[in-house]
Amino acid sequence: MRLGLVIDLDVCVGCHACAIACKEWNASGTIGPLSDYQPYGAEPSGVWFNRIRHYEMDEYPNNKTVNFPMSCMHCEDADCVTVCPTGASYKRPEDGIVLIDQDKCMGCNYCSWACPYGARELDRSSGTMKKCTLCVDRIYDQDLPVEERQPSCVLTCPAHARMFGDFDDPDSAVSRTVRERSGFGLMPELNYNPTNRYLPPRSTPVIPVEPKSRGGLKESIKQFANKLVRR
Amino acid sequence: MHPAFSVIFFTVASGAGFGLFSLLFIADVFKLGGGFSREQLIIGGLMAMGLVVFGLLSSTFHLANPKNAWRAFTRFRTSWLSREGVFAMVFMPLALIYLASIWFDAPLWLRETFGFLTAVLAWITVFSTGMIYACLKTIRQWNTPLVPANYLALGYASGSLLLLLGAVVAELDTTPYIAMSALIISIAAVLKAIYYFWIRSPGLTPTINTATGLTRAKVKLLDTGHTHGTFLTQEFGFQVARQRASLLKIVVFVLGFALPGLMMVWVFGQQGQQMAAIVAVMAGLAGAAVERWLFFAEARHVVNLYHGAQRC
Numbered sequence: 001m002r003l004g005l006v007i008d009l010d011v012c013v014g015c016h017a018c019a020i021a022c023k024e025w026n027a028s029g030t031i032g033p034l035s036d037y038q039p040y041g042a043e044p045s046g047v048w049f050n051r052i053r054h055y056e057m058d059e060y061p062n063n064k065t066v067n068f069p070m071s072c073m074h075c076e077d078a079d080c081v082t083v084c085p086t087g088a089s090y091k092r093p094e095d096g097i098v099l100i101d102q103d104k105c106m107g108c109n110y111c112s113w114a115c116p117y118g119a120r121e122l123d124r125s126s127g128t129m130k131k132c133t134l135c136v137d138r139i140y141d142q143d144l145p146v147e148e149r150q151p152s153c154v155l156t157c158p159a160h161a162r163m164f165g166d167f168d169d170p171d172s173a174v175s176r177t178v179r180e181r182s183g184f185g186l187m188p189e190l191n192y193n194p195t196n197r198y199l200p201p202r203s204t205p206v207i208p209v210e211p212k213s214r215g216g217l218k219e220s221i222k223q224f225a226n227k228l229v230r231r
Numbered sequence: 232m233h234p235a236f237s238v239i240f241f242t243v244a245s246g247a248g249f250g251l252f253s254l255l256f257i258a259d260v261f262k263l264g265g266g267f268s269r270e271q272l273i274i275g276g277l278m279a280m281g282l283v284v285f286g287l288l289s290s291t292f293h294l295a296n297p298k299n300a301w302r303a304f305t306r307f308r309t310s311w312l313s314r315e316g317v318f319a320m321v322f323m324p325l326a327l328i329y330l331a332s333i334w335f336d337a338p339l340w341l342r343e344t345f346g347f348l349t350a351v352l353a354w355i356t357v358f359s360t361g362m363i364y365a366c367l368k369t370i371r372q373w374n375t376p377l378v379p380a381n382y383l384a385l386g387y388a389s390g391s392l393l394l395l396l397g398a399v400v401a402e403l404d405t406t407p408y409i410a411m412s413a414l415i416i417s418i419a420a421v422l423k424a425i426y427y428f429w430i431r432s433p434g435l436t437p438t439i440n441t442a443t444g445l446t447r448a449k450v451k452l453l454d455t456g457h458t459h460g461t462f463l464t465q466e467f468g469f470q471v472a473r474q475r476a477s478l479l480k481i482v483v484f485v486l487g488f489a490l491p492g493l494m495m496v497w498v499f500g501q502q503g504q505q506m507a508a509i510v511a512v513m514a515g516l517a518g519a520a521v522e523r524w525l526f527f528a529e530a531r532h533v534v535n536l537y538h539g540a541q542r543c
Contacts, residue, residue, distance in 0.1 A: 019456075044459050047462070051456055051461075053454065054453040055451065055452055056451050056452075056453050057449070059448075066443070066450075068537075070537065079369075082309040083309070083310050083311070083312065085305075085306050085310040085316065086305060086306065087302065088299075105296060105299060106294050106297065106303060107296035107297075108303070108312065109293075109295075109466065110310075110312055112462070112466060113369065114367055115369070116369045116442075117537075118467075121461070122466075124295065127294075127295035127296030186442060186444055187442050189435075189441055190533070191368070192368075198444055200444065200445070
């Protein structure tokens with residue numbers, strides 16, 4: 001199994017709900033808490049597994065806003081795991097999820113240097129590195145109904161821009177969607193082989209707009225009057 | 232990259248310690264300038280080991296959870312950071328055996344075998360320190376063979392200056408020590424110059440387009456999604472002004488290479504030898520510290536692409 005996420009950049013509305021749901025679940029999950037520093041102060045900051053950035057493609061009038069959620073890519077060739085000196089970082093052979101053993105981490109930051117996607121963040125209160133677990137404490141939970149055995153971010157997304165599944169199975173929903181929509185991984189030139197895939201924004205056809213009709217005599221008088229009146 | 236002072240201190244001090252120890256062995260084998268006495272060799276060796284231990288201890292100050300530091304020896308097979316720790320730990324007993332064989336007048340073959348092994352391990356450890364940075368694909372300015380080469384050259388350069396000071400204090404013939412030091416410092420200066428020339432434009436690098444996968448048009452950041460800094464901006468956002476960096480590069484060359492060179496002329500001229508050697512050591516170490524600060528400050532991690540940088 002190779003579990004991961006598909007994120008549809010065409011559909012994502014940038015509401016940050018996935019990040020909030022992630023924080024809510026994981027703050028009390030196996031790797032929690034996710035500490036906040038000065039949450040109500042002048043310089044609020046804290047640990048997040050999922051961050052949404054907003055970009056603009058191309059230039060006016062052909063510009064388009066792309067909302068960009070990013071979490072751990074659960075890379076096939078994860079350098080964050082190989083550089084870890086303590087063995088705290090590991091990749092599960094059974095499903096490819098990259099995790100950090102909080103009892104072994106010494107907080108040297110080296111894995112965060114090796115991650116090109118900024119997926120790892122140090123928690124100052126525990127002194128350990130933390131990252132997306134792909135809700136490993138949810139997806140295998142037999143007490144949950146089958147349809148809820150998915151990462152928090154996927155369940156909460158109001159736009160259905162996120163999908164979760166097994167990329168090793170060529171017939172899984174994620175594999176099919178990635179094939180059909182030409183999904184891609186980020187920064188392929190670094191050879192990390194990220195598992196998560198992004199679906200590109202569709203090039204939507206321009207909706208034709210009919211030119212405004214000139215209108216009758218009444219309309220012309222109205223427009224003339226509008227020009228005369230000073231507002 | 233954010234330059235952490237504990238790491239700067241660690242790499243400069245341990246580099247100088249390992250350099251001093253290996254060169255001390257060479258001075259001992261070839262009896263350079265008449266050769267150090269037994270006591271002087273022991274003091275020099277212990278000082279080198281002191282620098283290494285001091286450096287290793289200071290490196291633990293940048294750990295957020297130092298109680299797990301002992302685990303850093305466990306991933307020897309994949310991690311250069313782990314390898315560096317293991318090699319440094321193997322170096323210690325070998326160095327102690329070498330110093331003990333000097334103290335107890337052990338047979339020459341024993342003394343020289345352990346001296347040689349210690350010198351080789353010192354080389355490997357400094358090489359590993361360089362590889363910690365050079366193996367990261369995420370930082371183009373570090374991902375080059377020039378990085379371990381620079382770490383080795385600068386470690387041995389500061390070690391050779393310390394050894395020269397030792398030779399002056401021990402009133403040996405300083406000519407071979409000056410020659411050795413001048414050669415190593417010249418190599419270090421040339422390597423550093425190549426590195427500074429190279430990182431001005433380090434070849435193909437990831438761009439904001441490959442980072443977002445939106446390669447068909449110009450991409451720019453609208454909003455980072457956080458109101459204040461995050462761990463990522465604190466750790467990787469540090470940027471040094473170009474002008475300041477150029478100025479510091481001049482400082483590196485003047486303090487680290489030119490001034491020690493000039494002081495060696497003084498030492499050779501037989502006047503105020505001790506003062507000149509002390510100035511050379513101080514300048515060399517200060518130059519190495521500035522060089523190390525710049526090494527971190529000038530590195531641009533690719534995560535900056537997600538925070539708006541167009542290329543790294």
